[in-house]
Amino acid sequence: MARIELQQLQHSYLARPKSAADYALKEVNHTFDDGGAYALLGPSGCGKTTLLSIISGLVTPSEGKILFNGEDVTERSTEQRNIAQVFQFPVIYDTMTVAQNLAFPLRNRRLPEDEINRRVAEILEMIGLTDRADRRARRLTADQKQKISLGRGLVRSDVNAILFDEPLTVIDPHMKWQLRSQLKQLHRRFGYTMVYVTHDQTEALTFADTVVVMYEGQIVQIGTPSQLFEKPRHTFVGYFIGSPGMNVLPVELDGRTARLGGSAVELPGSIEVGQGSTIELGIRPEYLRLGREGLPTRITKIEDIGRRKIVHAELEGHEVAVIVPEHEEIPADPRLSFDQRGINLYADSWRLELEP
Numbered sequence: 484m485a486r487i488e489l490q491q492l493q494h495s496y497l498a499r500p501k502s503a504a505d506y507a508l509k510e511v512n513h514t515f516d517d518g519g520a521y522a523l524l525g526p527s528g529c530g531k532t533t534l535l536s537i538i539s540g541l542v543t544p545s546e547g548k549i550l551f552n553g554e555d556v557t558e559r560s561t562e563q564r565n566i567a568q569v570f571q572f573p574v575i576y577d578t579m580t581v582a583q584n585l586a587f588p589l590r591n592r593r594l595p596e597d598e599i600n601r602r603v604a605e606i607l608e609m610i611g612l613t614d615r616a617d618r619r620a621r622r623l624t625a626d627q628k629q630k631i632s633l634g635r636g637l638v639r640s641d642v643n644a645i646l647f648d649e650p651l652t653v654i655d656p657h658m659k660w661q662l663r664s665q666l667k668q669l670h671r672r673f674g675y676t677m678v679y680v681t682h683d684q685t686e687a688l689t690f691a692d693t694v695v696v697m698y699e700g701q702i703v704q705i706g707t708p709s710q711l712f713e714k715p716r717h718t719f720v721g722y723f724i725g726s727p728g729m730n731v732l733p734v735e736l737d738g739r740t741a742r743l744g745g746s747a748v749e750l751p752g753s754i755e756v757g758q759g760s761t762i763e764l765g766i767r768p769e770y771l772r773l774g775r776e777g778l779p780t781r782i783t784k785i786e787d788i789g790r791r792k793i794v795h796a797e798l799e800g801h802e803v804a805v806i807v808p809e810h811e812e813i814p815a816d817p818r819l820s821f822d823q824r825g826i827n828l829y830a831d832s833w834r835l836e837l838e839p
């Protein structure tokens with residue numbers, strides 16, 4: 484497996500890009516550690532597939548370099564890079580059996596037959612197709628075919644990295660969960676370098692140790708699931724991760740106080756910010772409390788989602804979401820308080836580090 488370094492990568496699909504908007508990928512510098520499990524997470528069109536294709540060698544970046552274990556591979560083909568890939572839709576040989584499909588990448592490499600049989604049996608078990616090993620792939624469902632694709636991606640142990648591009652899209656929800664956990668186990672057992680593209684936060688947060696969040700061609704944060712939750716570096720990360728996402732309120736700073744209309748929120752610290760920046764306070768619905776103390780508010784909607792409720796309330800003309808445990812009472816004349824541990828401040832969408 485390999486350490487993968489991205490150095491000052493940029494990519495535009497246009498021959499003569501003129502402005503930043505012409506770039507599908509703005510400057511990216513990042514190292515994927517050898518043996519790490521990473522997710523590239525972001526909305527449609529943010530550049531995830533472009534970045535993955537640059538790693539695999541399907542796309543040559545307009546600018547910058549890509550290194551595997553310190554060696555420049557920017558001009559090398561996918562095959563020369565020795566990468567396994569699993570795409571959104573099945574890529575298999577219809578006329579071969581399930582087992583032959585899995586064995587194919589190993590036979591190509593001329594592995595001993597007993598080792599091939601052992602690896603194929605292991606993967607068949609993992610994808611739950613042992614009893615269909617000798618069936619022609621053509622006769623399987625789309626879901627089963629995609630499992631073969633996944634298996635083919637995992638069957639070789641000598642690759643530099645395994646890249647997944649939304650591989651579970653066609654898999655049914657129950658199996659999705661199962662395959663995701665198996666991928667994670669496999670990662671723990673064999674220490675593959677894995678990069679997994681998805682726009683689904685649950686998929687990213689359960690699969691990866693490190694999540695790379697992308698937005699409009701840029702990496703906006705790289706972190707563990709808990710870092711992304713507690714300290715979103717950009718307001719986009721706050722919105723995109725969490726259900727519902729972080730509340731973001733326009734405020735004015737006054738020392739250790741943030742002013743929102745006539746309401747004041749005490750901050751966990753202070754900071755000097757230059758004139759002209761747009762300042763926002765971010766707080767996740769989990770860190771707001773509805774009770775008898777705090778700022779006057781008005782409830783607009785309550786959604787009951789099992790063990791907790793999502794309460795929508797209005798504060799100084801802005802809508803906020805509050806998570807309330809199922810059995811907690813909401814007073815008739817509720818007030819809203821902010822848990823300081825959950826307060827983040829932003830200038831022009833980027834997080835500020837407060838001085839305690």
Ligand SMILES: Nc1ncnc2c1ncn2[C@@H]1O[C@H](COP(=O)(O)OP(=O)(O)OP(=O)(O)O)[C@@H](O)[C@H]1O
Nearest residue numbers: 496497507525526527528529530531532533534682
């Ligand atoms: N082959 C191409 N030619 C021209 N533009 C492209 C090409 N591939 C992608 N783009 C553009 O580059 C931008 C990033 O696309 P990319 O497919 O990398 O995003 P993504 O995050 O993977 O989105 P999705 O989840 O929808 O695949 C988009 O604006 C897209 O329209």
